[in-house]
Amino acid sequence: MFDDARQELCTLRDLLRFTVSRFNEAKLFFGHGSDNAWDEAVYLLLHALHLPLDRLEPFLDARLTAQEREQALALIERRVKERLPAAYLTREAWLGEHRFYVDERVIVPRSFIAELLDEQLSPWIDDPWAVSDVLDLCTGSGCLAILAALAFPEAAVDAIDISPDALAVAERNVADYELGERVRLVRSDLLSEVKARRYDVIISNPPYVDAAAMRALPAEYRCEPALALASGEDGLDIVRTLLREAHKHLKPDGLLVVEIGHQREVLEAAFPQLPFTWLDTHAGDQYVFLLRREELPGA
Known part of the structure; x- marks a missing residue:
């Protein structure tokens, strides 16, 4: 599934929808800074893309480079597979x-x-x-x-x-x-x-x-x-x-x-x-x- 995402997802909006779906599917637990899949997905993606953490809307339909997409999906994949709190992934x-x-x-x-x-x-x-x-x-x-x-x-x-x-x-x-x-x-x-x-x-x-x-x-x-x-x-x-x-x-x-x-x-x-x-x-x-x-x- 993550391999397909690396090929098919183009924009931050695409990645955000995909991430929320994967978090819900994996039944992750939230309690280390956020309490729901949406907020945590937004935080992790903005962090991975080096964007302001309080500014999602202007970037939703921006297309990502292959390297940006890989960095973001690698972070999301670790969150799903390793069940690490987001803070341990971002070191903040x-x-x-x-x-x-x-x-x-x-x-x-x-x-x-x-x-x-x-x-x-x-x-x-x-x-x-x-x-x-x-x-x-x-x-x-x-x-x-x-x-x-x-x-x-x-x-x-x-x-x-x-x-x-x-x-x-x-x-x-x-x-x-x-x-x-x-x-x-x-x-x-x-x-x-x-x-x-x-x-x-x-x-x-x-x-x-x-x-x-x-x-x-x-x-x-x-x-x-x-x-x-x-x-x-x-x-x-x-x-x-x-x-x-x-x-x-x-x-x-x-x-x-x-x-x-x-x-x-x-x-x-x-x-x-x-x-x-x-x-x-x-x-x-x-x-x-x-x-x-x-x-x-x-x-």
């Missing part, structure tokens, strides 16, 4: 207007915390320029640490991960954004290497997938590092550690902001005494909670 992921390098050493960035940082955690932070110390725990590609540095211009940001591979990717992204003087990368098993340092804000998009969900993951998610996804039988192993230890590393009135996926009910049942504040995102108020230091256990 986007959070809003911000681009980050990614590869198989890190999960594909897709955090709701990103949009909260775009708003400088308003209204929970009164003065973003007064924030001097931020911690991004389980930083992965470093995307949230970088967004935190952009949101809080006077802050020093510690970006922690247990994986040296992830930190190597984060180092590249920090360098791309020229933030090496403000974002410090630290290899640590959660908070073990933080010592006595305290922060105005701790953000974390930690592993939170429970054991049953790990066993049922689509092929695309199984391409990602399991270390960055799995968190015990109920998905709360790492969150429990955060809730137990975070107060030691927050300044008075400091904030803990944590993403927990679809685990809100499980979390509230496990910690019925905690006054979680659930933050609004474009997908709803089910995914990210906030606690002040004084609301944490042991504070």
Whole structure:
């Protein structure tokens, strides 16, 4: 089928129709930047053809050279046959207007915390320029640490991960954004290497997938590092550690902001005494909670 396409398809419109059909036929899973076959097909084709990612219409009926057609179809064929997330094929992921390098050493960035940082955690932070110390725990590609540095211009940001591979990717992204003087990368098993340092804000998009969900993951998610996804039988192993230890590393009135996926009910049942504040995102108020230091256990 792909061999026929190499001979018969002429325009971007032809390729786009073909790609959507193949994605639907293969029953691909979408969840790494797009949620449907059309959007992902548009993104991959525009990327392969070195066209602006936000400008499809002017190019739909443009005829492709044989080399362009081959490059585009090779990318689409890998997406179908290998079930790799699109970000691993293009070596990039986007959070809003911000681009980050990614590869198989890190999960594909897709955090709701990103949009909260775009708003400088308003209204929970009164003065973003007064924030001097931020911690991004389980930083992965470093995307949230970088967004935190952009949101809080006077802050020093510690970006922690247990994986040296992830930190190597984060180092590249920090360098791309020229933030090496403000974002410090630290290899640590959660908070073990933080010592006595305290922060105005701790953000974390930690592993939170429970054991049953790990066993049922689509092929695309199984391409990602399991270390960055799995968190015990109920998905709360790492969150429990955060809730137990975070107060030691927050300044008075400091904030803990944590993403927990679809685990809100499980979390509230496990910690019925905690006054979680659930933050609004474009997908709803089910995914990210906030606690002040004084609301944490042991504070």
